[in-house]
Amino acid sequence: MTEYYESYTTVFALLAAGILLVAVAFTASRLVRPDRSYGGKLSTYECGIDPVGQGWSQTHIRYYLFAFLFVIFDVETLFIFPWAVVLGEAGELQPFMLGVMLVFLFFVTLTLPYEYKKGVLKWA
Amino acid sequence: MESILTFDSLLFTVVVKVLVIVAFFLVAALVVGYLEHKVMGHMQDRTGPMEAGLGPVKHGVGQLVADGAKFIQKEDIIPRSADRWVFAIAPGVALVPTLMILVVIPFGPGVWAENLDLGLFFALAASGVTVIGVLMAGWASANKFSLMGAIRDAAQLIAYELPLVLAGAAVALQAGTLSLVEIVERQNELVLFDTIPVWYGVPQVIGFGLFFVAAMAELNRPPFDMPIADSEIIAGHMTEYTGLRYAFFMLSEYAGMVVLSALAVVLFLGGWYPWPGADLPDGAWGAVIGTVTTIAKTVILAMVMTWARATFPRLREDQLQRMAWTILIPLALAQIVVIAIVIVVLP
Numbered sequence A: 001m002t003e004y005y006e007s008y009t010t011v012f013a014l015l016a017a018g019i020l021l022v023a024v025a026f027t028a029s030r031l032v033r034p035d036r037s038y039g040g041k042l043s044t045y046e047c048g049i050d051p052v053g054q055g056w057s058q059t060h061i062r063y064y065l066f067a068f069l070f071v072i073f074d075v076e077t078l079f080i081f082p083w084a085v086v087l088g089e090a091g092e093l094q095p096f097m098l099g100v101m102l103v104f105l106f107f108v109t110l111t112l113p114y115e116y117k118k119g120v121l122k123w124a
Numbered sequence B: 001m002e003s004i005l006t007f008d009s010l011l012f013t014v015v016v017k018v019l020v021i022v023a024f025f026l027v028a029a030l031v032v033g034y035l036e037h038k039v040m041g042h043m044q045d046r047t048g049p050m051e052a053g054l055g056p057v058k059h060g061v062g063q064l065v066a067d068g069a070k071f072i073q074k075e076d077i078i079p080r081s082a083d084r085w086v087f088a089i090a091p092g093v094a095l096v097p098t099l100m101i102l103v104v105i106p107f108g109p110g111v112w113a114e115n116l117d118l119g120l121f122f123a124l125a126a127s128g129v130t131v132i133g134v135l136m137a138g139w140a141s142a143n144k145f146s147l148m149g150a151i152r153d154a155a156q157l158i159a160y161e162l163p164l165v166l167a168g169a170a171v172a173l174q175a176g177t178l179s180l181v182e183i184v185e186r187q188n189e190l191v192l193f194d195t196i197p198v199w200y201g202v203p204q205v206i207g208f209g210l211f212f213v214a215a216m217a218e219l220n221r222p223p224f225d226m227p228i229a230d231s232e233i234i235a236g237h238m239t240e241y242t243g244l245r246y247a248f249f250m251l252s253e254y255a256g257m258v259v260l261s262a263l264a265v266v267l268f269l270g271g272w273y274p275w276p277g278a279d280l281p282d283g284a285w286g287a288v289i290g291t292v293t294t295i296a297k298t299v300i301l302a303m304v305m306t307w308a309r310a311t312f313p314r315l316r317e318d319q320l321q322r323m324a325w326t327i328l329i330p331l332a333l334a335q336i337v338v339i340a341i342v343i344v345v346l347p
Helices: A002-032 A062-087 A091-109 A111-118 B010-043 B063-073 B084-101 B119-140 B144-175 B180-189 B205-218 B243-268 B283-311 B317-345
Strands: none
Touching: A002 B010, A002 B063, A002 B084, A002 B243, A062 A091, A062 B144, A062 B317, A091 A111, A091 B317, A111 B317, B010 B063, B010 B084, B010 B243, B010 B283, B063 B243, B084 B119, B084 B243, B119 B144, B119 B180, B119 B243, B144 B180, B144 B205, B144 B243, B144 B317, B180 B243, B205 B243, B205 B283, B205 B317, B243 B283
16 A cells, blocks of 8 residues: 555656756746837737737537537546456356446447438538 | 656656656657658758857758747737737747647657547547637637637537547557557557467558548647648738747647657557567566657658648648548547447457
8 A cells, every 4th residue: 555655656756857847948948038028019929910810719519529528438438447447357158248348338339320321520 | 567766755756757758749740840841841842041050060950940949039919809818828828738638658678658538538638628728829819810710610620630639549449458558568469360460550550641631630740730721811810929939839739740650650650669579678678679760750751741841732721621520520439439349249
């Protein structure tokens, strides 16, 4: 158990080191870089023309649909992992485990042809 | 087997491990960046960087060091309408997860930082976090090009994360473990038809292809660089970035090439074993040979990524999405089913 916590100590130490690395680099840059900002330099880049409207705008609904699809399939993938790790050593339970997963995959994957037919997967 | 970086004192162990990982991360990213400059140059019938050198060695080996020294002195421009704080920390959020993956990747027998029980899962999860940095950058820039680029990037990551993770799950299925170290060791024991020793890349050749393509898409490497397509949306989420913050996005791309190539080597190409069924000597020699082998394979894969960049034209946004959802994901699911059936039917 101690070993378990020790291995995650490195993970969190590395996270801290990464944040430190970024902070040190930005601070070093702040010390040596010039700062001569003025009007035009700070305006939003829109190919040299004055910006029209604002940048925070609405985007197409299709991104929302794909996000939904992703949630479904990603959760499905999460279910596969624990099953995948134990299947090889499940002994006589193997056929049962395989059957259950096949049924599950069948119903989740059934959505793909349906979405295809509905035209969700076409980027139109 | 314990990591060779284990010492009596926990504090010392952790400090050494973290320093080694950070040093490797920076050096590897620079080396792969230089490699890309040179390989791309020669593929396009030019020489690439030639002047900047490190000491007597020229041929542009110091090009990326010089670039870094230049980037750090560049003025840091944050647009007036941008969300300052989010804009400022976004490059860091994109970079740090890539660094985190290195903690689980084994480079040789004993040459790893930590052998986590869920190493594969950790690596795949951390690789997905980078997109949050990209979304932060795109949204905080308050620029239409940036927002378009960021949202394309999120859609692309969503679509290609699934084949990547499913290909990883197929490896976990065959190995029966999520620990990357054990995956390498069991991979070396795999023998097809009781005669031919092979790596997982052979029975799972489809998975390897899916993993590699999805890795390129996750890193926005051409031909999957729609989110930063210069002819349409300038530079996507990086449009408003300058100086060091811009450099950090580039650094996370190159480091991502190293990390995901190394992950592909560990999962499909036998990790630290030079050939299938190889037997490495114990102790220091084994560690050295193993590390050299892993790094050599990783560099080869990173070079294939560069090769793809020089070869293929950029996909269109709709083609990109359709390819993932109608080809790659069904293929990945089918592969898992086939491998599961083989595992159950063949003892």
